[in-house]
Amino acid sequence: MSKSSENLSGWKKFMKSMTKAHELGTEEDILLDHDYDGIRELDNVLPPWWLYGFYITIAISVFYIFQVFYNSEEYSQEKEYKAEVAQGKAEVDAYKAANPQLFDDSNIVVLTDAESIAKGKELFTSKTCFACHLADLGGSIGPNLTDNKWILGGDVKSIFNTLTNGGRPGKGMIAWESTITREERIQLASYIISMQGSTPANPKAPEGDITWPEE
Ligand code: HEC
Structure with a gap:
C-alpha cells in the first residue's frame, strides 16, 4: 500500500469517527x-x-459568564453600545461641520458652475417643471420664473424653500422634498436664477409682490 492511500484510509477513518454514520443497507x-x-x-x-462544536460553545460560555460577572466594568454590551453610538454621533457631527451646505438651509448658496446649471436645466425637464412653467420658464399654469416679480421669493434660499415645501396650498405647486434630492433642489434653484432676465417667447404677466433682484 502506498503512503498516500494509507493516508486516505486514515482520513476515511477520521471522517467515519466524526460522523458515526450508520452503515448503508442496515437501516x-x-x-x-x-x-x-x-x-x-x-x-x-x-x-x-x-x-464537539456544541461542547466547545459550552466551554466558552463558562469563560463568558465569568467575564460578565467579574469583569462587567470593562466588557458590557451596554457600555459597548454607548461607545459605538457616541462614536457614530461624533462622525456625523464632523461630517455636518465639514459640509454645512448639505445640512443647514441658512448656508445655501447659488451655484454658478456650468455643470450645476446644466444639471438644473436637465432636472427642469425630467422633473416635469416645464409642464407648468414652460421650457423657457415663461410660465403657463405656474408663474413666469424669468421676471423679477415673485410670489414666494426669488433668492436662492426662497426658491429652495418653495421647491422643498411647495407653493401656497391649492395653487398646484407641490412640495418636492420627497422626490427631488436636496442637492438637486439647489441645482434647480440655481438654474432658475441663471435664467433671470432672459426673454421667453410668451412671457406670462408678472405675479407676486416680492421684487428680486431689487431694481
Ligand atoms: C402642476 C404644475 C406645476 C409644476 C409641475 C411645477 N410648478 Fe412650480 N409653480 C406652480 C404654481 C401654480 C406656482 C405658484 C404657487 C403659488 O401661487 O403659491 C408655482 C411656483 C413656483 C415657484 C415660485 C415662483 C414665485 O413667484 O415665487 C418656483 C420657483 C417654481 N414653481 C419652480 C418649479 C420647479 C423647479 C418645478 C419642477 C420641480 C415646478 N415648479 C413644478 C405650478 C407648478
Whole structure:
C-alpha cells in the first residue's frame, strides 16, 4: 500500500469517527417502531463533529459568564453600545461641520458652475417643471420664473424653500422634498436664477409682490 492511500484510509477513518454514520443497507437495525402515515424514523446518533462544536460553545460560555460577572466594568454590551453610538454621533457631527451646505438651509448658496446649471436645466425637464412653467420658464399654469416679480421669493434660499415645501396650498405647486434630492433642489434653484432676465417667447404677466433682484 502506498503512503498516500494509507493516508486516505486514515482520513476515511477520521471522517467515519466524526460522523458515526450508520452503515448503508442496515437501516432496519435503527428503525424506530412508530409510523406516522407511512413516515418512519431512524434512530441515528448525533454526529460527533456537531457534538464537539456544541461542547466547545459550552466551554466558552463558562469563560463568558465569568467575564460578565467579574469583569462587567470593562466588557458590557451596554457600555459597548454607548461607545459605538457616541462614536457614530461624533462622525456625523464632523461630517455636518465639514459640509454645512448639505445640512443647514441658512448656508445655501447659488451655484454658478456650468455643470450645476446644466444639471438644473436637465432636472427642469425630467422633473416635469416645464409642464407648468414652460421650457423657457415663461410660465403657463405656474408663474413666469424669468421676471423679477415673485410670489414666494426669488433668492436662492426662497426658491429652495418653495421647491422643498411647495407653493401656497391649492395653487398646484407641490412640495418636492420627497422626490427631488436636496442637492438637486439647489441645482434647480440655481438654474432658475441663471435664467433671470432672459426673454421667453410668451412671457406670462408678472405675479407676486416680492421684487428680486431689487431694481
Ligand atoms: C402642476 C404644475 C406645476 C409644476 C409641475 C411645477 N410648478 Fe412650480 N409653480 C406652480 C404654481 C401654480 C406656482 C405658484 C404657487 C403659488 O401661487 O403659491 C408655482 C411656483 C413656483 C415657484 C415660485 C415662483 C414665485 O413667484 O415665487 C418656483 C420657483 C417654481 N414653481 C419652480 C418649479 C420647479 C423647479 C418645478 C419642477 C420641480 C415646478 N415648479 C413644478 C405650478 C407648478
